[in-house]
Amino acid sequence: MPELPEVETVKTVLKNRIQGLMIRDIDVHYERMMDEDTRSALIGQTILDITRFGKYICFMLTDVILISHLRMEGRYFFKTEDEPLLKHEHIVFHLSDGLSLRYHDTRKFGTFDLRTYQNYLSTKPLNQLGKEPFDIDPKAFYEALKKKHISIKTALLDQTLIAGIGNIYADEILARVSIIPHRYTDEITLKEAKEIVFAGIDILNAAIASGGTTIRTYVSQLGVSGRFQLKLKVHQREAEPCDTCGRPIVRTVINGRSSFYCTKCQKR
DNA sequence: ACCACCTCCTGATCGC
DNA sequence: TGCGATCAGGAGGTGG
Missing domain, CATH: 1.10.8.50 (Helicase, Ruva Protein; domain 3)
Known part of the structure; x- marks a missing residue:
C-alpha cells in the first residue's frame, strides 16, 4: 500500500522519465476509472511537471491537471508499444517518445481526477488535505x-x-x-x-x-x-x-x- | 457536527 | 481437490 514515501518515489521516477513529453493518445480499458471527457482533455497535453500532495500525484499538463491516487495497489510501468496488455493494466498513456506509461491496479481502487490550474487546490480531493508531517505545526x-x-x-x-x-x-x-x-x-x-x-x-x-x-x-x-x-x-x-x-x-x-x-x- | 460503518474490487488464504 | 467465505485496505459516502 503506497503511502507518502512510496508515492514520493513514484513521483520522482515519473518526473525523471516523462517530464516534457506529450500524451499522444490514451487507451482506457476500465471505463469507471476514467471517463471519455477526461480522456479527450488529456490527449495532446504536454507533461510540464509532476508534483505530489500527501498520497496524490499531480500531472501538471499544458492546460489541465490530472490527479492520480494509487490507493492500495496502483502502479505505473513504462513499456514499449509492442508489449502485450496485462490483465490489470487499465489505462495506457501513449507518450511522444514512443513509450507507453501503463497504470496497473489489481483491485481497481485507484482514481483519476481532472482539474484546472484555477480549481485544483480549491476542490476535492486536494482542498480536504491536511498538512504533511514535514509542514504541520x-x-x-x-x-x-x-x-x-x-x-x-x-x-x-x-x-x-x-x-x-x-x-x-x-x-x-x-x-x-x-x-x-x-x-x-x-x-x-x-x-x-x-x-x-x-x-x-x-x-x-x-x-x-x-x-x-x-x-x-x-x-x-x-x-x-x-x-x-x-x-x-x-x-x-x-x-x-x-x-x-x-x-x-x-x-x-x-x-x-x-x-x-x-x-x-x-x-x- | 461528529464519528462509526459501508462501499468499491480482486487475489490470497482458510475451513470444510 | 474444490468451493464458498473471509480478509485486506484509502478515502468518499451514508446514516445514526
Missing part, C-alpha cells in the same frame, strides 16, 4: 487532536488532520513514541503531539531515503511501483517478538483497520 496538530475524541490511530489515518500517513506508518510512528494506538486524541499532550510529528518526519524521511535507493533499480527495470522494504518495528508482525522487550506483537482492529503494537512498550 505541532502545536496546531495538538489543538486539532484535542478537539476530537477518536483513537490516535484513527487520527493519524485521517488525511484531513495530517496528510500522507497510511496504516503501516501509523503503526510504526506510534511504536516509535510508545503510545498505544487506542489512546484517545483528547488525552494526547502537547509534548506527545510533538513527538508524534517528529517521529513521523523521521520515519517518512527514512522510508523515502530507502525508496530513493531503489529508484535506480526501478528505472532500469522499467517499472515504478514504489514498493520497498523498510525495517518495520510492529506492522504486519503479529506474534513476532518486539525488538525492544521480546514480547509478542499484538494485532487488533481499530476502526476496521489492523493495528499492530507491543503491549509492554506501548503503554501510555
Whole structure:
C-alpha cells in the first residue's frame, strides 16, 4: 500500500522519465476509472511537471491537471508499444517518445481526477488535505487532536488532520513514541503531539531515503511501483517478538483497520 | 457536527 | 481437490 514515501518515489521516477513529453493518445480499458471527457482533455497535453500532495500525484499538463491516487495497489510501468496488455493494466498513456506509461491496479481502487490550474487546490480531493508531517505545526496538530475524541490511530489515518500517513506508518510512528494506538486524541499532550510529528518526519524521511535507493533499480527495470522494504518495528508482525522487550506483537482492529503494537512498550 | 460503518474490487488464504 | 467465505485496505459516502 503506497503511502507518502512510496508515492514520493513514484513521483520522482515519473518526473525523471516523462517530464516534457506529450500524451499522444490514451487507451482506457476500465471505463469507471476514467471517463471519455477526461480522456479527450488529456490527449495532446504536454507533461510540464509532476508534483505530489500527501498520497496524490499531480500531472501538471499544458492546460489541465490530472490527479492520480494509487490507493492500495496502483502502479505505473513504462513499456514499449509492442508489449502485450496485462490483465490489470487499465489505462495506457501513449507518450511522444514512443513509450507507453501503463497504470496497473489489481483491485481497481485507484482514481483519476481532472482539474484546472484555477480549481485544483480549491476542490476535492486536494482542498480536504491536511498538512504533511514535514509542514504541520505541532502545536496546531495538538489543538486539532484535542478537539476530537477518536483513537490516535484513527487520527493519524485521517488525511484531513495530517496528510500522507497510511496504516503501516501509523503503526510504526506510534511504536516509535510508545503510545498505544487506542489512546484517545483528547488525552494526547502537547509534548506527545510533538513527538508524534517528529517521529513521523523521521520515519517518512527514512522510508523515502530507502525508496530513493531503489529508484535506480526501478528505472532500469522499467517499472515504478514504489514498493520497498523498510525495517518495520510492529506492522504486519503479529506474534513476532518486539525488538525492544521480546514480547509478542499484538494485532487488533481499530476502526476496521489492523493495528499492530507491543503491549509492554506501548503503554501510555 | 461528529464519528462509526459501508462501499468499491480482486487475489490470497482458510475451513470444510 | 474444490468451493464458498473471509480478509485486506484509502478515502468518499451514508446514516445514526
